[in-house]
Amino acid sequence: MLKHKAELIRFLGSDSWLMELLEAVESENLPDAWVCAGVIRRLVWDRQTGRHTTDRLDDVDVVCFDAFNVSKEWEKAAEQRLRLRLPQVPWSVKNQARMHHKNGLPPFRSTLDGVASFPETCTAVAIRLERGQLRLAAPYGVEALLNMTITPTPLYRHGAKNRIYQTRLQEKSWKSEWPEVRE
Structure with a gap:
């Protein structure tokens, strides 16, 4: 069982698949890019419960911040470049400079400002x-x-x-996949 941030970092660093993702993202030089949310949650919860379900990933979320290029086309081009590196990965690139509109929030100042606006603490x-x-x-x-x-x-x-938040809980249905989850 993972219990501390240091253990979490060691575990994530020991996952060769995640490291391959992170290397691909780093090599693209996307501005202030991070891998986040579901892919991390899934890896950790699978580890905590002895499961292995990364083959059922809907997407691999990559967040970045470019205030000067907020077009969806820019995001799609970044996804395409990542797909050329790792075609089997369902990449989803989102520029946090435009994502505040999704839930009616004030503009984000950085990628991590966007991450702090995620609905659940376990995905932030x-x-x-x-x-x-x-x-x-x-x-x-x-x-x-x-x-x-x-x-x-x-x-x-x-x-x-x-x-x-309540709608996401219903849509994501995490308890059906991980009955150990507490709300």
């Missing part, structure tokens, strides 16, 4: 390879991820934003 985790070193960002810590607990981030605790 990102990792990148930076000159050969792993760097982990978790604006709300890693406890919820490691404890398999789903809780809303501060933006999604009340009102209309909480309805977005």
Whole structure:
């Protein structure tokens, strides 16, 4: 069982598949790019429960920040370049300079500002390879991820934003795949 941030970083760094993803993202030189959310959550929860389900990934989320090029076409071109490197990976590149519109939030100032706006604390985790070193960002810590607990981030605790969070819980249906998950 993973219990601490240092153990999490060691575990993620020991996963050859994830490292291959991170190397591909680093090699593309996307501005302030990180791999985040579901791919990390899935790897950790599979580790915590003894499962291996990465073959069922919907996508591999790559977040970056380029305030000067906010077109979806730019994102699609980045996905295509990543697909040329690793064609079997379902890449999804999202420029956080435009993603604030999705849930009616103020503009983000950086990639990690965007990650901090994710609805669940267990998905608000990102990792990148930076000159050969792993760097982990978790604006709300890693406890919820490691404890398999789903809780809303501060933006999604009340009102209309909480309805977005509740809808995601139903759509994602994480408890059906990992019954150990706590809400």
